[in-house]
Each structure stands twice: as C-alpha cells, then as structure tokens.
Amino acid sequence: MAGEDIYGSPEHQAFRAATRKFVQTELAPRAREFDEAGRPDKAIFRRLGEMGLLGIRYDPKYGGQGLDYSYHAVFLEELTLCDNAGVGMGVSVQTDMATPALARFGSEALKERYLVPAIRGEHVAAIAVTEPGAGSDVAGIKTRAVRDGDWWVINGSKMFITNTANADWLCLLAVTDPAAGYHGYTQIIVPTDTPGFSYRLLDKIGNRGSDTGLLFFDDVRVPVANTIGDANRGFQQQMNQFQDERMVPVVAGPVAARRLWELTLEHAQQRVAFGKPLAKMQVNRFKFVEMMIQITAAQEVAHRCIRKMVAGEDVTLDVSMAKVFVANMKQYVATTCVQLFGGSGYIRENPAARAYVDWRLGTIGGGADEVMKEVAAKLLRI
Numbered sequence: 001m002a003g004e005d006i007y008g009s010p011e012h013q014a015f016r017a018a019t020r021k022f023v024q025t026e027l028a029p030r031a032r033e034f035d036e037a038g039r040p041d042k043a044i045f046r047r048l049g050e051m052g053l054l055g056i057r058y059d060p061k062y063g064g065q066g067l068d069y070s071y072h073a074v075f076l077e078e079l080t081l082c083d084n085a086g087v088g089m090g091v092s093v094q095t096d097m098a099t100p101a102l103a104r105f106g107s108e109a110l111k112e113r114y115l116v117p118a119i120r121g122e123h124v125a126a127i128a129v130t131e132p133g134a135g136s137d138v139a140g141i142k143t144r145a146v147r148d149g150d151w152w153v154i155n156g157s158k159m160f161i162t163n164t165a166n167a168d169w170l171c172l173l174a175v176t177d178p179a180a181g182y183h184g185y186t187q188i189i190v191p192t193d194t195p196g197f198s199y200r201l202l203d204k205i206g207n208r209g210s211d212t213g214l215l216f217f218d219d220v221r222v223p224v225a226n227t228i229g230d231a232n233r234g235f236q237q238q239m240n241q242f243q244d245e246r247m248v249p250v251v252a253g254p255v256a257a258r259r260l261w262e263l264t265l266e267h268a269q270q271r272v273a274f275g276k277p278l279a280k281m282q283v284n285r286f287k288f289v290e291m292m293i294q295i296t297a298a299q300e301v302a303h304r305c306i307r308k309m310v311a312g313e314d315v316t317l318d319v320s321m322a323k324v325f326v327a328n329m330k331q332y333v334a335t336t337c338v339q340l341f342g343g344s345g346y347i348r349e350n351p352a353a354r355a356y357v358d359w360r361l362g363t364i365g366g367g368a369d370e371v372m373k374e375v376a377a378k379l380l381r382i
Contacts, residue, residue, distance in 0.1 A: 006070050006306055015071055019078040022051055027082035031209070032349075038201070039166055039211035040087045042124055045094065049121020054095055058103050062111055063119040069309035073251045073302075080252040081259060083351075085358035086209025088252065093162045093210075094118060096244045098125035098171045101187055101237045105229030114169055114189055126167035127245075128158040128190070128215055129238060137371075138173070138238065139181075143217060145174035145188055147224065152176075152188055154196075154220040160365075164199050164213030167192050173238050176231055185235040187228035196220040206357030245366050246319045247305060253326035253362070254299040256355070257333045261291055263351050264337040271342075278340065287336055294329040301325055317379040320372045327362030327369065334359050 007016065026047060034040045048054050056072045058064025065071070072095070079088045102115050117123040134140035143156025154174060161170075170190040177184030190197065197220050201213040229237050265288055268279035278284050301322045308315045337352035338345035345352045363369045 006303055006310075007074060012070065012074060016074050016078060018051075019053065019075055020081070022047075022053075023078050023082045027079075027084070027087060031082060031084040031087070034084050034087050034209035038208060039163075040090055040209065042166055044087070045091070045121040045124050045166075047121065048091065049119060054091075054121055055119030056095075058099075058115070058119055062103070062116050070306060073306045073309075076248055076251045077255045080256045084209040085256075085354070086207040089207055090163050090166070090210040092245075092248045092252075093127060094125050096248050097127040097241065098163075100244045101171060101228050101241045102189070104240070105187075105233075105237055106189075107225070110189060110226065110228065117168075123168040124163055124166040126161055126163035126170050127241075128161055128170040128172040130158060130160045132157060132159045132214075138235070141173060141175060141185075143172070143174045144178075145172075145176050145186060147176070148221075150224050151221045152186075152224055152226070154188070154190065154217040154222065156217050158215040158217075160202070160212055161199075161215050162210050162212050164201060164215065165211040170215070171228065173234050176234075180232060182235045183232050185238070186231045187234040187237050188222060189226040189228065190217075190220060190222050194220050194222060206354075206359075207361060242367065243315055243319055246323045246372075247309065247315070249362055249366065250302050250305055250319055250322040250326050253330050254295055254302055256359075257291075257295045257298070257330050260333060260337050260351055260355050261288070261295060264288075264340050268340055284340060287340065291333050291336055294332060298322075298326045298329045317376055320367075320375045320379070323367065324363075324369050324372045324376075327359075330355070330359040330362055 027044070045054070052065050053075055055062065055064030056067050056075055057069060060066045076092065079091060082088060099115060099118050102111065106115065114123065118125050129138060129141065131141050131143060133142065143154065143158065145152040145154045154172070156174070169192060172188045172190045173185055174188060175184060176186040196218040198216045199213045201211060204212055265279060268284060269277050271278045305315050305318050305322050308318060334352060334355040338356050341350055341352050344350050347353055
C-alpha cells in the first residue's frame with residue numbers, strides 16, 4: 001500500500017510489536033472494567049510511562065524517547081485496538097493535548113516539575129480550554145487569570161474536560177488581558193490540589209472509559225512562574241497544540257474503522273439468513289466494499305498528514321480537512337456495521353454498538369466539523 005514505507009523500518013516493526021503486546025495484555029482485557037469505573041486507573045499511566053509511551057516524541061533530557069512522529073503514530077494506531085475508546089482518549093489527552101505546549105514553550109523549571117513526571121506516568125494531565133459558552137470558538141472563553149504580584153488568581157469554569165478526576169495538573173487557557181483580543185490569553189499550569197479548585201463529573205453516552213467533567217476555579221492562586229511560554233501568547237500556543245490534538249483521530253480513526261470492518265465481516269460470513277451467509281448477499285458485499293473504499297482513502301489521508309508531521313511542515317490545512325473526512329467515515333462505518341449486525345448491533349456490548357456511540361464525538365470534539373471547514377476555507381482563500 002502507498003505510504004507503508006512510513007512504518008517500514010525494522011525499528012518501527014519492533015516498536016509496534018512491543019506496543020501491541022502491551023495493549024493486548026494490559027489494556028484490552030480490562031476494557032469493560034474501565035467503562036464501569038468511568039476511567040482508567042492511574043496505574044495504567046504509570047505502566048505507559050515505564051514503557052516509554054508517554055514521551056515518544058519528547059527530548060530524552062526530560063525522559064522522552066526523542067523519536068519522530070511516525071513512532072508516535074504507531075502508538076496511536078495500536079492504542080486504538082485496546083477495545084476502549086475512552087481509555088485511548090484519556091491517554092492521548094496526556095500525550096497530544098496537555099503536554100505539547102509545555103514541551104515546546106515551557107521553562108526548564110516548569111518542564112522538570114510537570115513534564116518529566118507526566119512522561120514517567122507519575123502525573124496525569126488534562127487540557128482545560130473548553131467552557132460552557134465557548135467550545136470550538138476558543139476566543140470566546142471567559143475564565144480570567146488576574147496578576148497579583150507573583151501570583152495568578154484564576155476564576156471561572158471549564159467544561160467537557162477529559163481526565164477530570166485523574167488529573168494532577170491542568171494546562172489551562174485563561175484570559176489575562178481582555179482588551180488585547182487574540183493577544184490576551186495565557187497558558188498556565190494549574191495543579192489540581194490547589195485550594196479553590198473543584199470539579200463535577202459528567203455522564204456521557206459514549207467513551208465511558210474516560211472521566212470527563214466540569215472544572216471550577218474560585219480564586220485559585222498559582223505562581224506566575226507556572227506560565228507556559230510568554231504571558232498573553234497562550235492563544236497562539238494553543239492553536240499550535242490543537243494540531244497535535246486533531247492528528248489523534250486522523251491517525252487512529254482508519255485503524256479503528258478497519259478493525260470494526262473485520263469484526264463485522266466475520267459476523268456476516270457466519271450469520272446465515274434465507275439459506276446463505278449475509279456476506280454472500282450482493283447488497284451486503286457492496287456495503288463492505290463501500291466501507292473499505294472510505295477506510296482506505298482515510299488511511300492515505302492520514303499517511304499524508306503523518307509525513308508532513310515527520311517533516312516538520314505545517315499540517316493545519318491537511319489535518320483540518322482530514323479530521324472532517326475521517327470522522328464522517330467512522331460514523332458511516334459504525335452505522336453500516338450496526339445494520340449488518342442486526343438486533344445484536346443494538347446491544348451495548350456489541351463492538352458496532354460501542355463504536356456507534358463512541359465515534360459520534362468525532363465530528364464535535366477537538367473542533368467541530370463546521371469549524372474545521374471554516375479553517376480550511378480560510379487557508380484555501382475561499
């Protein structure tokens with residue numbers, strides 16, 4: 001297949017084998033347990049840290065492996081096979097949403113205090129951007145951080161935050177200069193044991209293996225030294241970090257969809273109706289072909305984005321379009337597979353049923369389809 005050379009080296013193959021073994025032996029068998037608990041236990045993060053999987057791209061100086069994005073893409077692909085989309089979400093929040101800005105722009109002291117333990121899995125991190133009145137419209141956030149000497153005093157709330165209960169610290173985006181527009185936001189590390197911080201968990205229909213909730217900040221005081229990069233540059237830093245976040249569903253999506261396709265085909269080959277297997281009926285054979293057309297196209301789109309990430313190129317346009325395509329492909333595959341499973345496809349434990357509710361988030365989270373199209377339209381100068 002075109003693009004297979006991305007992972008063609010013996011080093012990539014060995015890395016994939018080790019990651020797959022970990023996912024299949026330590027994550028997949030506990031998939032239902034994590035759903036019931038509403039989150040993976042923090043020991044899973046420690047194990048991921050011990051395996052070196054939470055800092056694949058980060059500088060060895062901070063405990064990372066210093067590898068290029070293609071290795072991280074292998075990790076994301078294998079992680080999606082843990083049979084629990086929520087767990088994959090919680091882990092990728094740590095690796096691709098809460099720590100990239102810290103790794104790129106944080107001070108040495110901040111990296112030592114927060115990035116190093118996050119890479120080791122000793123800390124769980126969360127990204128705190130979305131608010132009740134501001135989701136994909138990041139510029140609409142209202143949470144304020146006011147300077148008081150050597151302290152930031154934070155007031156406000158955040159919503160739909162993954163890793164809410166597990167998080168040891170937050171990468172928070174707050175308004176620090178209301179009159180400065182896009183140059184008035186700052187990223188700040190907020191430890192969750194800080195007085196004045198509290199949360200409430202939300203009850204989601206899908207991705208139940210991750211903890212998602214509301215965050216509240218009531219005169220939360222953190223040192224100004226916890227500022228990531230320069231004050232009032234947080235909006236630009238967060239836009240940069242969003243590209244890492246949006247790459248996650250682009251990379252993992254085609255693999256997850258192909259896995260569901262395989263499971264559904266196995267069912268259709270065994271399930272007999274009107275004297276022959278479902279897979280032998282032309283209407284169903286065509287459904288499998290149509291799904292594979294979209295899955296294959298999505299995989300090629302993902303490979304294009306991965307190559308650009310490895311090369312250090314700007315992926316904003318590519319990933320914006322890819323996220324829309326992959327998310328809609330997954331919804332189409334999940335809906336089609338539920339239909340092919342029939343009545344059993346409506347049972348919660350069925351893989352198609354789980355995908356049907358888990359994957360619905362794809363066109364909303366990390367930037368809604370409409371926002372991604374608007375970003376792409378601007379970059380295409382339409």
